[in-house]
Amino acid sequence: MSNLPARIRDNEKPPRESIHIGREIVSFFFQGLLLLAPFIITVYVIIALLQFLDTLIPIQIPGVSILIIVSSITAVGFLSKTFIFGPLFNYLEKIITRLPLAKIIYTSLQDLFQAFVSDKQKFDQPVLVMVNSTSGLKKMGFITQHDLEQFNLPDDVAVYFPHSYNFSGNLFIVPRENVTILKGVSSTEAMKFIVSGGVTKMEKGMVKTEDNNLRDGE
Secondary structure, eight states: OTTSOHHHHHHTSOOHHHHHHHHHHHHHHHHHHHHHHHHHHHHHHHHHHHHHHHTTSOOSSTTHHHHHHHHHHHHHHHHTTSTTHHHHHHHHHHHHHTSHHHHHHHHHHHHHHHHHHSTTOSSOOEEEEEEETTTTEEEEEEEEESOOGGGTOTTEEEEEEEOTTSSOEEEEEEEGGGEEEEETOOHHHHHHHHHTTTOSOOOTTOOEEOSSOOOTTO
16 A cells, blocks of 8 residues: 555545535534424324324214313313312212222322322422532422421421433432522423433523521421
8 A cells, every 4th residue: 555656545535525524414414303303203292192182082073082071171170169069079089098009099190180280289399409518419309398297307308309301200308408499490490400401401590599498387
């Protein structure tokens, strides 16, 4: 190879312009992927969910099953507030909670739905928890219980830590003095920040922490 003319040896190397163009094409591809992938996946999930709901009731007209399901759920919610059907639902609930296995499943699901969509939402107070005071390591989570007297832990609170890129998490019991409430942060923004692994950006100046730690009764 060393005996070949310099012109031939130079021709064996790819031109710098070709390398630059190739990198630009790859960069454009990933940029397009970043823009389109979340949109396409979101649309796909919504369509798949609607198609699944549309098959729950065997009606040939598209969309009618979804309309029936939504209307039925709304009607049940309305009837549960009336003086006639309210006690009926409470009676059925008491029957279910008397069954050992059904009670565990029913109450767990009920608490889960209430934590997100009811008037008694649980994931509404994002906090920072001091994990290691030496290194300053903190974890971000949500207070789910302020009162732990039933466990004989009057000075502790229950904090739920969601996992990033996953629909799971861990519950920890931590001292009140290790918990700092995040002011100016909505529960939705905090959940997005945690689940995304910190990738989601929040507006500058949005996050504020209280000067004092979590106080009794808060």
